[in-house]
Amino acid sequence: MIRQLLPILCILLLLSGCVPNEFTVENQTGEDANEAENLLKKDDRIKGAAALFYEDHLIVGVRVKTFDRFNKRKIAKELEKKLKETYPDLSVFVSADSKILTETNKLILKDDAKGIKKKIHYLISLSEEET
Amino acid sequence: MDQKKYAKLEQGITPKPPILKNCIKAFLVGGAFCLVAQFIALFYMTFFDFTERTASNPTVATMIFISMLLTGFGLYKKIGQIGGAGASVPITGFGNAVVSAAIEHKSEGYVLGVGGNIFKLAGSVILFGVFSAFLVALVKTILVKLGVVSW
Numbered sequence: 419m420i421r422q423l424l425p426i427l428c429i430l431l432l433l434s435g436c437v438p439n440e441f442t443v444e445n446q447t448g449e450d451a452n453e454a455e456n457l458l459k460k461d462d463r464i465k466g467a468a469a470l471f472y473e474d475h476l477i478v479g480v481r482v483k484t485f486d487r488f489n490k491r492k493i494a495k496e497l498e499k500k501l502k503e504t505y506p507d508l509s510v511f512v513s514a515d516s517k518i519l520t521e522t523n524k525l526i527l528k529d530d531a532k533g534i535k536k537k538i539h540y541l542i543s544l545s546e547e548e549t
Numbered sequence: 550m551d552q553k554k555y556a557k558l559e560q561g562i563t564p565k566p567p568i569l570k571n572c573i574k575a576f577l578v579g580g581a582f583c584l585v586a587q588f589i590a591l592f593y594m595t596f597f598d599f600t601e602r603t604a605s606n607p608t609v610a611t612m613i614f615i616s617m618l619l620t621g622f623g624l625y626k627k628i629g630q631i632g633g634a635g636a637s638v639p640i641t642g643f644g645n646a647v648v649s650a651a652i653e654h655k656s657e658g659y660v661l662g663v664g665g666n667i668f669k670l671a672g673s674v675i676l677f678g679v680f681s682a683f684l685v686a687l688v689k690t691i692l693v694k695l696g697v698v699s700w
Contacts, residue, residue, distance in 0.1 A: 515601045516601055518600070544600055
């Protein structure tokens, strides 16, 4: 029984690694979002990102390449600094945590704008938790 | 027959353990545990408000709980026979050590038997874990105070 299921399981596990890595940028402000997109795409340590411009906030979730995960917090910090220089009017938040990436993607796909700001604040406070 | 002769004889007779094979088995079994734990961490991140950093604590607790159940049902020793170090080194081995000691001494009563012996095997893990954590924290505190690294 197990011997029959094993190959199927192996294939499923291998295929489940094929998550699409893409760059999504959603702009709901008057700022120019292309610069952020170029900055994210230019960085060869990053294989996917989601950025959301909303009112005075810019929230970015990035997925770093496997072996750069050792420095993922440093990479996020660097990006945050660069984005802050590009958008001095916005409060920028960058995280390499996959939770932030998925939640940002969810926010981008969300239809109604109600509660987005609250959610962004909640995500920022969530990423500051240590334990 | 003196000691040296005996040692030589013993070495000749004892079958050689298949080290490479054992290593591969341990790697695969330990990796399988980690795969399950990764899925549990993903579950906590998807359905609850845990980030990658905070998801580790409930994941560890769940893995220990699963290994305790497996030990109680007698399945963990079968995994341990195949996996060897791969089954005992991850955190699941800790749960196994605690529960198997508790089961073994249940016949001696709950207070002196279970209570007194439950950490018989896992006690050294706790002691040296706490001690080494203390040492590492001490070194890091000194380094931070000296300004070499930051928290």
